[in-house]
Amino acid sequence: MKDQFFGYIQDLQKRIISKLEEIDGKAHFKKDEWKREGGGGGLSCVIEDGAVFEKGGVNISRVFGKLPEAMQKAFQVEEGDFFACGLSLVIHPTSPKVPTTHANWRYFEMYDKNGNIVQQWFGGGQDLTPYYLDEEDAIYWHTVCKNACDPHHPDFYSKYKKDCDTYFWNAHRNEGRGIGGLFFDYLKPTSDFSVEQWYQFVISVGDSFLEAYVPIVEKHKNEAYTPAQREWQEIRRGRYVEFNLIHDRGTHFGLKTNGRIESILMSLPPHVQWKYNHHSEEGSEEEKLIKVLAHPQDWI
Amino acid sequence: MKDQFFGYIQDLQKRIISKLEEIDGKAHFKKDEWKREGGGGGLSCVIEDGAVFEKGGVNISRVFGKLPEAMQKAFQVEEGDFFACGLSLVIHPTSPKVPTTHANWRYFEMYDKNGNIVQQWFGGGQDLTPYYLDEEDAIYWHTVCKNACDPHHPDFYSKYKKDCDTYFWNAHRNEGRGIGGLFFDYLKPTSDFSVEQWYQFVISVGDSFLEAYVPIVEKHKNEAYTPAQREWQEIRRGRYVEFNLIHDRGTHFGLKTNGRIESILMSLPPHVQWKYNHHSEEGSEEEKLIKVLAHPQDWI
Numbered sequence: 001m002k003d004q005f006f007g008y009i010q011d012l013q014k015r016i017i018s019k020l021e022e023i024d025g026k027a028h029f030k031k032d033e034w035k036r037e038g039g040g041g042g043l044s045c046v047i048e049d050g051a052v053f054e055k056g057g058v059n060i061s062r063v064f065g066k067l068p069e070a071m072q073k074a075f076q077v078e079e080g081d082f083f084a085c086g087l088s089l090v091i092h093p094t095s096p097k098v099p100t101t102h103a104n105w106r107y108f109e110m111y112d113k114n115g116n117i118v119q120q121w122f123g124g125g126q127d128l129t130p131y132y133l134d135e136e137d138a139i140y141w142h143t144v145c146k147n148a149c150d151p152h153h154p155d156f157y158s159k160y161k162k163d164c165d166t167y168f169w170n171a172h173r174n175e176g177r178g179i180g181g182l183f184f185d186y187l188k189p190t191s192d193f194s195v196e197q198w199y200q201f202v203i204s205v206g207d208s209f210l211e212a213y214v215p216i217v218e219k220h221k222n223e224a225y226t227p228a229q230r231e232w233q234e235i236r237r238g239r240y241v242e243f244n245l246i247h248d249r250g251t252h253f254g255l256k257t258n259g260r261i262e263s264i265l266m267s268l269p270p271h272v273q274w275k276y277n278h279h280s281e282e283g284s285e286e287e288k289l290i291k292v293l294a295h296p297q298d299w300i
Numbered sequence: 301m302k303d304q305f306f307g308y309i310q311d312l313q314k315r316i317i318s319k320l321e322e323i324d325g326k327a328h329f330k331k332d333e334w335k336r337e338g339g340g341g342g343l344s345c346v347i348e349d350g351a352v353f354e355k356g357g358v359n360i361s362r363v364f365g366k367l368p369e370a371m372q373k374a375f376q377v378e379e380g381d382f383f384a385c386g387l388s389l390v391i392h393p394t395s396p397k398v399p400t401t402h403a404n405w406r407y408f409e410m411y412d413k414n415g416n417i418v419q420q421w422f423g424g425g426q427d428l429t430p431y432y433l434d435e436e437d438a439i440y441w442h443t444v445c446k447n448a449c450d451p452h453h454p455d456f457y458s459k460y461k462k463d464c465d466t467y468f469w470n471a472h473r474n475e476g477r478g479i480g481g482l483f484f485d486y487l488k489p490t491s492d493f494s495v496e497q498w499y500q501f502v503i504s505v506g507d508s509f510l511e512a513y514v515p516i517v518e519k520h521k522n523e524a525y526t527p528a529q530r531e532w533q534e535i536r537r538g539r540y541v542e543f544n545l546i547h548d549r550g551t552h553f554g555l556k557t558n559g560r561i562e563s564i565l566m567s568l569p570p571h572v573q574w575k576y577n578h579h580s581e582e583g584s585e586e587e588k589l590i591k592v593l594a595h596p597q598d599w600i
Contacts, residue, residue, distance in 0.1 A: 268538070
């Protein structure tokens with residue numbers, strides 16, 4: 001399974017990069033291969049100062065070896081070996097009219113002293129963070145997410161949609177980071193659902209990403225915007241930073257396990273603002289977004 | 301003691317605001333009074349878009365009541381009442397030639413069921429975060445810090461200077477947030493050092509703040525700078541954000557105890573950048589700063 005899934009994300013990384021470069025038409029992804037002390041490494045692919053994408057990373061990693069202490073604690077297990085691989089992406093478009101997106105698909109194995117698998121699971125998801133709310137986009141995004149889930153289980157979409165709203169909750173602000181999508185973790189094989197079935201589910205979601213995001217980018221990428229709208233985007237990006245640095249388990253985990261800093265923090269937006277006590281005007285488009293973030297909707 | 305110290309920080313807030321407004325010459329501090337559910341409140345004073353100061357806050361608060369659960373856990377105590385007051389400031393100048401500064405002086409009391417004090421302590425300090433290293437400034441800043449400490453105990457400066465370097469350590473970057481200053485916490489009365497003696501020490505430090513910071517601002521505020529130097533400042537401000545949101549105990553504590561978000565996060569800089577894998581040029585002024593941040597110096 002680990003080779004099968006790593007092969008999948010290697011191919012998916014290529015597909016995503018190629019499509020995003022085609023949309024951008026100006027910038028190209030720079031490739032950074034890195035090695036991890038202790039075993040494994042990754043390939044970080046980063047685009048900056050594009051025509052459409054101001055900053056974005058589409059990174060894969062495949063790491064293994066002795067389970068780091070922080071992971072032993074987190075999983076409440078003894079010493080042992082592990083294997084983890086995943087694709088993680090964050091795309092920050094230049095225009096405030098085009099939403100930011102984040103996605104991640106990953107697989108994990110833990111072994112006993114004899115090298116037998118004692119634990120294995122998938123995790124991941126994809127979510128959308130608009131700066132202006134386009135309800136049609138929100139319905140479209142969630143419909144693609146639902147279509148990726150439905151063939152695998154009738155309850156998956158509603159469960160992982162709720163889990164996404166819960167996970168990407170900026171608790172100190174009482175609002176969601178964005179309008180959600182899917183979030184799942186610890187998808188372990190059971191008598192009902194084999195590891196192969198989870199794999200099929202996860203790659204369905206992975207395969208749906210471009211279908212979900214690309215039409216939204218194409219629809220808005222040439223829309224005009226004002227400096228005030230750009231400022232609003234930079235202020236909202238501040239909330240993105242707050243979520244990632246204060247609440248995101250993935251970020252904390254990466255930092256605690258001596259992950260590659262530049263790959264972990266490539267998720268942070270390029271230009272960001274913090275204004276004291278900023279509030280959007282009543283009845284404005286900005287306020288419309290905030291209301292939806294404070295009360296996650298059922299889009300379908 | 302609680303009234304004595306609160307009176308001190310009320311007066312100190314006025315002195316600091318008045319001096320900073322005089323230096324800025326353009327913007328004024330806006331005053332925001334707030335109340336805390338459960339007891340107490342504060343006065344946040346924020347300056348934005350000044351001639352010298354792009355964003356800064358000089359806040360006092362005085363809160364009391366039932367000890368919040370998060371504090372019970374942190375201090376490993378049972379239910380009870382508490383009192384806390386403090387002044388907290390962060391100043392982000394517009395020019396990359398003028399350092400950012402942060403300072404904080406606070407006092408805490410905890411009571412048993414009968415209202416007797418069971419714990420009391422002072423905490424605080426002041427530290428400097430330059431974007432370009434001026435060694436003369438660093439020596440001057442630390443000399444003022446040392447002079448504030450020396451009359452109280454010959455070891456205080458070296459101890460609290462080290463504690464400052466340790467506390468403001470951006471572990472995931474392997475570098476200090478700035479060039480330090482003083483940091484102390486849990487200054488509790490003992491048979492050697494009374495609460496009154498700690499008070500005298502803490503107000504010595506508080507009184508030294510303007511003496512330490514103002515001449516550095518005056519020296520650099522009219523220096524020319526390039527867009528590239530401004531960009532460098534914004535990138536370095538990103539590290540400031542990283543420290544405050546990932547590592548700062550004060551920030552986490554405020555967020556966990558439902559502190560006033562805008563007052564807690566007023567420490568975040570106004571305009572910030574994150575570039576992927578940014579490195580300064582060998583032999584440059586930027587690299588000179590990084591080298592010192594990675595290896596805290598003895599400035600005196």
